[in-house]
Amino acid sequence: MEIPVIRSVFESNEKRAHKVREQLTKRGILTLNMISSPGAGKTTVLEHTLADLAKEFSIAVIEGDLQTDNDARRIAKSGVQVVQINTEGGCHLESSMIQNCFDNLTLDNLDILIIENVGNLVCPVEFDLGEDAKIALLSVTEGDDKPEKYPLLFQLAKVLLITKTDLLPYVDFSMDKAIHYATRNNPDLCTIPVSSTQNTGFDPWYAWIRKAVADKKHHTASPNLS
Amino acid sequence: MEIPVIRSVFESNEKRAHKVREQLTKRGILTLNMISSPGAGKTTVLEHTLADLAKEFSIAVIEGDLQTDNDARRIAKSGVQVVQINTEGGCHLESSMIQNCFDNLTLDNLDILIIENVGNLVCPVEFDLGEDAKIALLSVTEGDDKPEKYPLLFQLAKVLLITKTDLLPYVDFSMDKAIHYATRNNPDLCTIPVSSTQNTGFDPWYAWIRKAVADKKHHTASPNLS
Numbered sequence: 230m231e232i233p234v235i236r237s238v239f240e241s242n243e244k245r246a247h248k249v250r251e252q253l254t255k256r257g258i259l260t261l262n263m264i265s266s267p268g269a270g271k272t273t274v275l276e277h278t279l280a281d282l283a284k285e286f287s288i289a290v291i292e293g294d295l296q297t298d299n300d301a302r303r304i305a306k307s308g309v310q311v312v313q314i315n316t317e318g319g320c321h322l323e324s325s326m327i328q329n330c331f332d333n334l335t336l337d338n339l340d341i342l343i344i345e346n347v348g349n350l351v352c353p354v355e356f357d358l359g360e361d362a363k364i365a366l367l368s369v370t371e372g373d374d375k376p377e378k379y380p381l382l383f384q385l386a387k388v389l390l391i392t393k394t395d396l397l398p399y400v401d402f403s404m405d406k407a408i409h410y411a412t413r414n415n416p417d418l419c420t421i422p423v424s425s426t427q428n429t430g431f432d433p434w435y436a437w438i439r440k441a442v443a444d445k446k447h448h449t450a451s452p453n454l455s
Numbered sequence: 456m457e458i459p460v461i462r463s464v465f466e467s468n469e470k471r472a473h474k475v476r477e478q479l480t481k482r483g484i485l486t487l488n489m490i491s492s493p494g495a496g497k498t499t500v501l502e503h504t505l506a507d508l509a510k511e512f513s514i515a516v517i518e519g520d521l522q523t524d525n526d527a528r529r530i531a532k533s534g535v536q537v538v539q540i541n542t543e544g545g546c547h548l549e550s551s552m553i554q555n556c557f558d559n560l561t562l563d564n565l566d567i568l569i570i571e572n573v574g575n576l577v578c579p580v581e582f583d584l585g586e587d588a589k590i591a592l593l594s595v596t597e598g599d600d601k602p603e604k605y606p607l608l609f610q611l612a613k614v615l616l617i618t619k620t621d622l623l624p625y626v627d628f629s630m631d632k633a634i635h636y637a638t639r640n641n642p643d644l645c646t647i648p649v650s651s652t653q654n655t656g657f658d659p660w661y662a663w664i665r666k667a668v669a670d671k672k673h674h675t676a677s678p679n680l681s
Contacts, residue, residue, distance in 0.1 A: 231619075234636060266492045266493045266494060266574070266576075267576050267597055267598075267601050267604070267605060268492060268594070268596060268597025268598045268601055288619075294604060295604060295605060296604070296606070297603055297604055299600060299603070299604065317579075318598075318607060320575075320577040320578050321545050321615065322547065341679045347577070348492070348576065348604070348605070349546075349548040349575060349576070349578075350492075350574065350575070351491050351521065351573070351575050351578070352546050352575075352577070352578060368596065369492070370494065370594065370596035370619065370622065370657060371492075371493055371494025372493075372494045375494055376526060377520060377523060377525070378493070378520060378522070378523055378525065378574070379574070380521075381544060393596065395625070396596065396622065396626070398563075399506055399621070399625055401621055402621070426488070455609050
């Protein structure tokens with residue numbers, strides 16, 4: 230009798246993510262996977278980013294939510310392409326869901342694809358979506374201990390946006406402590422404090438995006454150099 | 456050839472939860488399962504609750520975390536029994552983990568067992584731990600749209616503690632909207648705004664606990680009436 234082998238959900242996701250990454254890379258599209266707790270400010274940061282960069286770059290957004298299309302409707306106001314994924318209660322996005330979005334997205338001449346994952350500091354981290362970079366968000370109201378308590382995201386992310394800095398006077402949050410724990414196993418992590426309410430701190434974020442877009446196009450144009 | 460049946464993780468969890476509930480109910484122990492996003496204030500609310508009720512009731516705490524025992528050490532300062540569960544990256548607690556804690560907990564004469572789940576608004580909701588009530592927490596900094604976007608917890612909880620109300624002047628949060636979405640599929644949900652920083656709003660929470668402890672003991676003493 231043969232023993233049935235259940236292919237792991239991770240293995241299946243990795244294979245599909247590889248295909249998604251190939252498709253996006255051959256077109257030179259920088260792809261970002263935004264991950265945070267619910268309410269850390271992903272959609273609001275995205276609204277600011279689109280308002281400031283949508284004339285400079287061609288950007289599309291994939292919105293992940295358990296249900297509702299509230300965030301997709303907010304993003305659509307900026308005029309960029311947006312596709313909603315509803316996970317029907319599922320706690321993370323998977324690469325097959327991204328692949329399925331390509332039927333409804335025009336990838337030609339796109340510079341940047343931004344994926345807003347389901348609000349969850351744990352599960353989405355383990356699922357590669359074919360992105361170039363995971364972008365972590367941590368709001369100062371969540372507490373400076375979170376990078377120590379939920380370490381994997383902060384180990385794997387390339388950027389950490391520390392949000393809601395306008396609330397720093399009213400909460401017990403040490404920027405030094407948060408950055409210490411976020412970077413101790415990821416010294417290259419780029420940490421950027423921002424306030425969407427006060428519209429401050431976004432310039433380093435935009436500079437990071439501009440460089441990442443240029444790097445992506447450079448590698449795509451000269452694949453033998455990479 | 457027989458087709459192998461993989462028993463679902465949910466089915467296995469339900470059976471164990473039933474046993475946990477039996478053990479706790481025969482001793483008349485009120486059991487609460489606290490669930491929220493990371494940083495909504497579970498541990499701080501718990502510290503306040505223990506400071507105010509630990510002389511009135513015999514309370515034990517089970518702390519769930521991916522790693523670290525930071526929260527368990529905070530809770531231990533209150534003098535109550537505390538057991539740490541580290542999920543090693545896992546996104547929720549399961550009933551078997553609670554069962555395993557009973558080797559390290561004295562259940563005799565215990566009035567209340569409080570389980571602080573892993574910080575996650577999605578996954579822990581689907582795993583019955585044998586509790587009498589799920590206690591949801593939502594901080595005003597997370598946004599009033601979260602009960603609409605992550606509905607299951609708010610449908611299943613018996614109490615919703617709306618935390619960090621001291622920050623209401625600085626954030627865009629409508630208490631009415633949050634309560635509307637939280638209660639529209641759960642009209643019996645008891646919603647209690649609190650501020651741990653200002654130590655306000657806790658009296659209705661303590662009143663709810665006192666009644667729940669009395670109800671639990673009453674049902675245990677007279678099981679034929681239940």
